[in-house]
Amino acid sequence: MSDVNDFIKHDDAVDRIDAEAVNSKTKRVDYAARKKIFPKRASGTFRQLKWWIMAITLGIYYITPWLRWDRGEYAPDQAVLINLGTRRFYFFFIEIWPQEFFFVAGLLVMAGIGLFLVTSTVGRAWCGYSCPQTVWVDLFLVVERFVEGERNARIKLDKGPWTTNKTVKRVVKHTIWILISIATGGAWIFYFGDAPTLFIDLFTLQASFAAYATVAALAATTYIFGGLMREQVCTYMCPWPRIQAAMLDENSLTVTYNDWRGEPRSRHAKRLKREGKVSGDCVDCNACVAVCPMGIDIRDGQQLECITCALCIDACDGVMQKIGLEKGLIAYATLSEYSANMALAQTTGPDGTVVLDPSNIRDKSGKFSDKLAHTNWRSFIRPRTIVYSVIYAAIGIALMVALLIRDRLDLNILHDRNPLFVTLSDGSVRNGYEVKILNMITHPRSFGLKIVGLPGATIRFSGSDLDQSGEIILDVGADKLRAVHLFVTVPKEHVSSDRTTFDFLVRDMNGEETVQTNSTFNAPKR
Amino acid sequence: MSDKEVDTFSGVETTGHEWDGITELNNPLPRWWLWTWYATIAFSLGYVIYYPAIPLISSYTQGISGETTRSVVEKDLAAAEQAKSGMVQKILDTPLEEIRTDDALFRFATAGGQSLYKVYCTQCHGSGAQGAPGFPNLNDDDWLWGGDLETIYTTIAHGVRNDEDDDARFSDMMAFGEDDMLSGTEIVAVSEFVRKISGQEHNADNATTGIEIFADNCAACHGDDGLGGRDLGAPNLGDALWLYGGSLNEIATQIRTPKHGVMPAWLGRLGEASVKQLTVYIHSLGGGEKELASAE
Numbered sequence: 001m002s003d004v005n006d007f008i009k010h011d012d013a014v015d016r017i018d019a020e021a022v023n024s025k026t027k028r029v030d031y032a033a034r035k036k037i038f039p040k041r042a043s044g045t046f047r048q049l050k051w052w053i054m055a056i057t058l059g060i061y062y063i064t065p066w067l068r069w070d071r072g073e074y075a076p077d078q079a080v081l082i083n084l085g086t087r088r089f090y091f092f093f094i095e096i097w098p099q100e101f102f103f104v105a106g107l108l109v110m111a112g113i114g115l116f117l118v119t120s121t122v123g124r125a126w127c128g129y130s131c132p133q134t135v136w137v138d139l140f141l142v143v144e145r146f147v148e149g150e151r152n153a154r155i156k157l158d159k160g161p162w163t164t165n166k167t168v169k170r171v172v173k174h175t176i177w178i179l180i181s182i183a184t185g186g187a188w189i190f191y192f193g194d195a196p197t198l199f200i201d202l203f204t205l206q207a208s209f210a211a212y213a214t215v216a217a218l219a220a221t222t223y224i225f226g227g228l229m230r231e232q233v234c235t236y237m238c239p240w241p242r243i244q245a246a247m248l249d250e251n252s253l254t255v256t257y258n259d260w261r262g263e264p265r266s267r268h269a270k271r272l273k274r275e276g277k278v279s280g281d282c283v284d285c286n287a288c289v290a291v292c293p294m295g296i297d298i299r300d301g302q303q304l305e306c307i308t309c310a311l312c313i314d315a316c317d318g319v320m321q322k323i324g325l326e327k328g329l330i331a332y333a334t335l336s337e338y339s340a341n342m343a344l345a346q347t348t349g350p351d352g353t354v355v356l357d358p359s360n361i362r363d364k365s366g367k368f369s370d371k372l373a374h375t376n377w378r379s380f381i382r383p384r385t386i387v388y389s390v391i392y393a394a395i396g397i398a399l400m401v402a403l404l405i406r407d408r409l410d411l412n413i414l415h416d417r418n419p420l421f422v423t424l425s426d427g428s429v430r431n432g433y434e435v436k437i438l439n440m441i442t443h444p445r446s447f448g449l450k451i452v453g454l455p456g457a458t459i460r461f462s463g464s465d466l467d468q469s470g471e472i473i474l475d476v477g478a479d480k481l482r483a484v485h486l487f488v489t490v491p492k493e494h495v496s497s498d499r500t501t502f503d504f505l506v507r508d509m510n511g512e513e514t515v516q517t518n519s520t521f522n523a524p525k526r
Numbered sequence: 527m528s529d530k531e532v533d534t535f536s537g538v539e540t541t542g543h544e545w546d547g548i549t550e551l552n553n554p555l556p557r558w559w560l561w562t563w564y565a566t567i568a569f570s571l572g573y574v575i576y577y578p579a580i581p582l583i584s585s586y587t588q589g590i591s592g593e594t595t596r597s598v599v600e601k602d603l604a605a606a607e608q609a610k611s612g613m614v615q616k617i618l619d620t621p622l623e624e625i626r627t628d629d630a631l632f633r634f635a636t637a638g639g640q641s642l643y644k645v646y647c648t649q650c651h652g653s654g655a656q657g658a659p660g661f662p663n664l665n666d667d668d669w670l671w672g673g674d675l676e677t678i679y680t681t682i683a684h685g686v687r688n689d690e691d692d693d694a695r696f697s698d699m700m701a702f703g704e705d706d707m708l709s710g711t712e713i714v715a716v717s718e719f720v721r722k723i724s725g726q727e728h729n730a731d732n733a734t735t736g737i738e739i740f741a742d743n744c745a746a747c748h749g750d751d752g753l754g755g756r757d758l759g760a761p762n763l764g765d766a767l768w769l770y771g772g773s774l775n776e777i778a779t780q781i782r783t784p785k786h787g788v789m790p791a792w793l794g795r796l797g798e799a800s801v802k803q804l805t806v807y808i809h810s811l812g813g814g815e816k817e818l819a820s821a822e
Contacts, residue, residue, distance in 0.1 A: 418654030422665040422812060425765035430665075430812065463626075463810060487812055492766070 014283050014319050016267060019290035021297035023231070023305050034232060036158060039141060040151040040290040044314025053129045054138055062183075065190030069093075074478030075442035082192050088479065094403065095479075097440055106399045110392055117388040119247040121380045122332070123254040127240070127307035133233050134307060136184070136226035137293065140177055147173040151290060177227045178219070185218030231294045235305050242304075250335040251379045255308045257288075257299045257330050258338065260345035263356050265299075280358055281329050287319050288312035288330055298330055326368065333375060340373040409447075410438035411506045413519040421522040427492035429523040432462070436483045437506055439476040446509040447474050453502035454521055456494035460487045473509070490521060498525045610634075617799045622675040625806050632806065639807025642800050646792065655811055660770060660787055665811045668767040670759045671695050673815040677756070679805040683793035686759070691791035697759040702743065703782025712739050717778040723752040723764045724772065 021027065022035035041047075067079035069092055076083070081090040089096040089104070096103055118125050127134060148154045148169050157166055189211050190198055201207040202215070225233050234241060248254070262282035266272055269279040282299070289297050291311045296303050298312045316330040347357040361369050416432035423429055439445050450471040451457045458467035462485035476482040500521040507514040531540045533551055543550040555563075573579065577589040613634045617625060625631045644653070650661045657663030662670060671681050684693040702708040708716070719736025721728040740752065747760040754762035761769060769787075770780045793801050808814075 416654075419652075419656035419663075419665055422656070422663065423766060424666050425668040425762065425767050427766035432812065462812070465816065 014285045014287075014323060016284065017286040017290045019286045021289045021292070021295060021300070023235070023295035024297045024300055025303065026300075035295070037231065037293065037295040038151045038154045038158070039293045039311075040287075040315075041145060042291040042311040042314040044317055046310035047314050050129060050138065050309065050311075054135050057130055057132075057135055058139070062187050065187065065195040071095075071442050074444070076194060078194055080191060081194075084192060086479075095440070095442070097438070100406065103399060103403065106395055110395050110399075113388055113392045113395065115244075116247050117385060117392060119244045120249065120252055120384050120388060123248060123252050124241070124244060124306070124308040127234065128255075128309040131307075133225060133238070134309065136180075136222060137230050139180065140226045140230075141293070143176045143180070144173055147176070174227070178223055181219040181222035181226070182215065184222045185215040188218050189214050231305070234294070234307055241307075247384075249384065250339070251382055253332045253334055253375065254302060255298060255306060255310055255313060255330065256333040256338050257301070258328065258333065258341065259299065260338070260342045260356065261358065261361055262299070262329050278356075278358055280356065281320070281325050283319065283323065285319055287315040291315045334379055336379075337373045337375045344369070344371055344373075407513075407515065408440040409445075409506070409508060409513045409515050410440065411504060411515045411517045412436040412438070413504055413517050415519050415522075421524065423524060424489070428489050429492075429495050429521075430487050430489045431521050433486050433488060433504075433519065434483060435486050435504065436481055437474060437476050438481045439479065442478050444478045445476055445511075447476060447506050448472070448509055449474055449504060449506050451488065451502060452505050452516070454488070454490060454494075454500060456491045457502075457521075458489050460489065461485075462487060474506075488521065490523070495523045498523050614799045617802050622679060622802060622805060625802065626675065626809065632810075635803045635806040636810055638800070639803040639805070639810075642796065642804050643807055646796070647804075650789075655808070660785060662769060662787075663767070664808050665813055666767060667813045667815070668762065668765055669756065669813070669815070670761060670769075672756045673809075673813055675805055675809055675814070678808055678814075679801065681789070682804055682808070683791065683801050685791035686789040687786055688788055688790055691794075694791055695759055695789075697747070698786065699747070699760075699780075699784040701783050708739065708743065708781070712736075713778050713781050714774075716740050716744065717774055717781060720752065720763050720777050721772075721774060724766065725764075726772065728774075 017040070019040075020035075022037060064080050065078065068077050069079035069090075070077055071090070075095070076090060078090065079092050081088075083090070087098045089101075094103075115126055144154065148157055157169065160166060186202065189202075193211075198207060198211065202211065229237075259280070259282075261280055263280040264278065265282035265284045266279040267284050269283065272279045288299065289312075291314070292298070293309060293311070294305045294307060296305045298306065310332070313330050313332070317327040320327050320329055341361065345356050345358070345360050346354050347360060348354050361372060363369055412435075414434035414436070416434070421429050421431050435449065437447055437449070439447075448471040449459075451459065458469045459472055460467045461472075467489060474482060474484065500523075501518060502521055503516045503518045505514060505516045531542055531549070532538070533540050533549060536551060538551045538553060540549045541552045574587070575589065576591050578586050578594055579589060580587040613631070616631060617635060620628070620631060625635050643651075643655070647655070651657055651664055652661070655664035662668075667673065669677070671677055671686070680693075681695060684691045684695065686695040687697075688694045700707060703710070703713055715732045715736040716739040717736070718728045718732035719734075719740050722730075722733040722736075740748075741750070744752070747758050748754055748763055749760070752763040754760045754764075766772075768776070770776055770785060792804070796804070
């Protein structure tokens with residue numbers, strides 16, 4: 001039964017790392033000060049992926065405000081701009097007015113549903129790869145490693161006395177962290193103003209107090225969350241780890257220690273074999289613990305703290321390769337796949353106890369048994385993910401359609417309510433209206449405004465004494481709302497009812513666009 | 527007190543309190559909480575020293591800042607007064623017609639005029655200046671004493687038929703019925719004639735009888751054609767608007783025992799700048815006339 005261990009060439013080739021999973025459940029004590037974590041640098045597929053994602057996400061964050069987009073002379077040329085002063089949001093070729101904010105709300109709902117979809121298929125991928133907390137902690141760890149050295153050097157430095165060397169290293173590290181933090185906060189405000197101008201203003205002390213306060217607040221949170229609090233933010237502050245438990249099921253990928261092939265773990269597989277005992281693939285080298293930024297031992301099973309950054313997979317794969325075993329002792333696996341393999345690996349002994357027997361999963365030559373379950377892309381397609389995808393796509397299509405058919409000209413009419421109407425000395429009746437024309441494009445336009453469905457009506461600008469029949473011309477500036485107060489007078493002989501519904505019609509004098517908005521004309525009861 | 531009980535299961539000292547066999551552990555307060563608490567204590571000490579804080583029997587501790595909520599409000603009010611003083615001065619220095627045509631001054635005047643109107647004028651003229659029986663509607667184009675800026679200003683500044691201002695608008699219609707100047711039938715006849723002038727339904731025979739009565743008794747103030755006279759505040763009887771109602775009965779009642787509106791003089795109470803703001807605001811409501819109209 002122990003032939004399977006023949007292929008373990010030299011388990012002693014792997015050094016055991018003296019790493020402690022400070023946040024593992026058994027070590028957790030209430031009211032104890034936080035124990036520092038000194039993650040070892042991992043290398044492998046997932047680490048490589050994380051570098052790329054870090055570069056892309058940070059790149060998008062820092063570069064976006066500097067992109068230019070020509071909108072002509074009447075609008076800013078910044079590609080992405082949230083102008084709180086004029087309440088306009090620019091995103092490349094799209095411009096959004098405050099009343100169109102539902103587009104942003106829709107995108108946020110899509111982001112939420114997208115997060116559900118990602119979580120239900122590949123688990124906490126958001127946490128492990130693209131959450132700003134993870135990305136900035138990763139960046140801060142790069143700095144820490146650059147200044148203070150690898151894990152052992154950092155531990156030694158931390159435990160050692162406050163020598164000049166230690167002071168210098170600490171000052172340098174924190175200075176770089178603070179500079180990164182300020183750059184992070186600084187980049188944020190560039191989304192709210194013209195980036196080049198704001199950049200110069202910031203350095204020449206010309207920017208507004210709000211700008212400096214925002215930079216300071218965001219720099220402080222970046223420094224504190226990314227540099228000082230790190231994993232505590234995920235474990236204690238963030239609500240998302242709690243919420244996403246509802247999205248995970250037995251078909252979601254999670255970083256899993258495959259104990260069905262790893263256990264019983266041992267540093268002395270060869271000796272155990274000589275003694276006729278079984279041992280699993282885990283050589284208990286602690287590499288997975290040493291690289292973990294959350295301070296846990298993945299071999300304890302699924303834990304709240306695990307952000308599925310997959311660095312333990314990289315670490316373990318490296319070890320497995322070194323000792324000539326298949327990769328994937330720690331791997332992305334679904335619960336159903338894991339359970340099937342666990343059932344396969346278990347043997348019920350004569351006394352009724354259930355034991356793991358590695359021979360169940362390997363054939364004589366040491367190859368994995370054909371019966372092992374493997375997760376493939378089909379497990380992504382299931383009712384839950386289909387529902388999320390459909391909702392996601394439906395909102396996306398609805399927003400696209402809304403964007404394509406939205407009006408760039410709008411007309412709002414507010415009927416004066418006090419007085420509702422005024423009888424004039426010749427018996428004619430006058431009503432007042434606040435007319436608002438919204439020219440939602442980045443060029444000035446001329447509009448013709450007229451009344452439809454109110455015979456004999458004349459229009460007069462408030463403050464003028466000229467009653468006009470027919471169309472009146474109103475110029476509205478680029479990207480502006482123009483409000484005018486108008487009096488509409490209907491001669492006595494045309495006043496037929498105490499309440500007449502009619503329309504204001506506005507048309508672009510040099511284009512096709514027209515908008516019609518209805519209102520009412522009130523007169524005394526007769 | 528010295529012997530401390532320790533919970534055997536958790537190894538944590540207990541408070542000694544026990545309910546139904548459940549003991550309360552004496553865990554330390556979270557440090558962030560404790561430090562926040564200390565910080566609030568430090569803050570409150572500073573607060574008590576800086577601001578008025580502790581009530582005494584007949585007074586209170588003043589605090590070294592000397593600042594109270596009342597003094598803050600007073601300072602704010604003074605600042606607001608200071609802030610608008612420039613515009614107020616401009617209103618005083620600028621003729622009414624120029625205020626109306628200057629965009630910034632016009633907006634300042636109508637905004638101020640509107641809030642003054644809400645406080646001093648709505649009681650009679652209504653919140654929308656729409657008036658009420660006996661109280662003129664200020665939105666329409668029918669003015670008893672004139673509707674251009676100057677005449678509106680005079681009316682507001684000095685009021686109508688009050689005892690407090692010698693320059694108040696004044697006119698008095700005789701009580702033709704009560705003082706037995708006209709008989710009941712004569713009053714009905716002239717009322718029918720007035721209805722004829724204003725283009726309403728009327729008894730043609732009576733109206734014809736009324737022509738002469740009108741010429742003898744009414745035309746002096748209301749004009750030969752009955753279109754009124756603003757110098758005397760005599761209403762236009764030919765239009766569609768009636769201050770006291772346009773039915774036969776209402777017209778006859780007004781001839782028998784006339785009612786007269788009274789308005790206070792506002793110049794002394796509100797000051798020149800406010801009256802000018804009110805004038806521009808009233809003029810802007812839709813019935814404002816050009817200067818020329820008063821000359822006619």
